[in-house]
Amino acid sequence: MDMLTVGGLTVEPAQAEAWARDYLVESPGRSGYPAYDAYEGSGRDNHELGDADLLAPALLNVSQNPIPTYYALKSLVPGLNESFRGIRTGLALQDAEDSQLDAIARLFRVLDNPAPKHVGMTTLSKVLARKRPGLIPVYDSAVAHCYSDSDRAPVPWQAGRSWEAYARAWLKAVQNDLRGQLEAWQELAHIAPADDVAISPLRALDIVSWRAGLPAVSRRHGRRATETAEPE
Template identity: 50%
Template sequence: MTTIRVGGTHTSLEKAEQHVREYVTNTGRRWAYPAYDGYPGHDGPELGEADLLAPALLNAQQNPIGSYYGFESILDVLNERLAEIPTDVTLDIATDATLEKIAQLYGVLDTNKPKYISLTKLSKALHRKRPGLLPLYDRNIRHCYVYAHGAPVPDTKNRSWTDLTRLWVAAVQEDLTTQLDQWTALAGLATGPTITPLRALDIVGWYLGDQRGSGEWTSEDPEPSDV
């Protein structure tokens, strides 16, 4: 039986296909696809005001007004760092230099962290600008990469967002690269807006990291003090 891995979690390829197929067909309109992936947002490689609403379409909806203004307050610095991130590179072929730029981009929260803006919301705003390169983060993904048995990222107290991102994105790259054929096939199940292999990895990781076992996502990743 072929298995597929996300961090310290794994499942059969057959079950992964079931999860992704359910998510991207979305007959009951329960999931974020196609709303998030097809949301037009701001036209261009930089973040615009329209992109600041996108996290709500992945259920990062807490305090949407405060979040919008929080994003707006750091939009310039985000775009300065985002401009350093290639538009034509995917995570499976990203160099160490590009990985460091991603860490610095997500690590903006170390020095510029508005109220209501977490790594969850930040990643959900940024992913759509580089969907093959910038991974998504939430509490389910954190479980896969930090808390699950055999997870590749140590659970360390008082770690900076930059350091967390360095370790986590490198681990995601490993999972993506070593199983790229499987993730590419899973991404091909999308029936509307196309998704990338990286997005397919996130969908499977979301299911595998759901400790309620319900497949339901009810609230945003809480603000961790021990990132």
């Protein structure tokens, strides 16, 4: 199998499998799986955001200032749900057309002009990804390293670019990586135990990109990389 690509980084297939197996099988009670992936939130049949969905980021270790973050997210819900109505349920990122990527990117418009306090790209993505698994990727500083900070990053930072525009470019880059080796991501997704919740190929890519970018983030912040604590 060819090397797997996540943004500007490449990963040996055997390493990607080891990371997925550690996260999905070998770290019970310590990783975000299955807690985050099985979280019901406001209900799987409720395709709009409800109050319970706003607690999902805590299951991926986004826990700073939880009370003001909850209220800040709650204030964004009406606008987010209006945007959600234009996004077909059940859509997978690998199948999304450019117009549908535009609609997903509009969800991140709430981060612009003015930027809300206590809510950034990391927290928002982890709310949205739980509501639309398979369509919206998880974002954090490790993922940002893969897609924006690494030497060959496909979405380098641009001064003055809105979060909506950044999200649109990032979504396309992730989609390219997902489509380019979809069978490999599907195989990694199947590592999830049959008696637990299934994950999408996109979530498998999320796990690998997080682990690929984590060492650089850990060095940047002067801490040792761990395999169980997602960075914010």
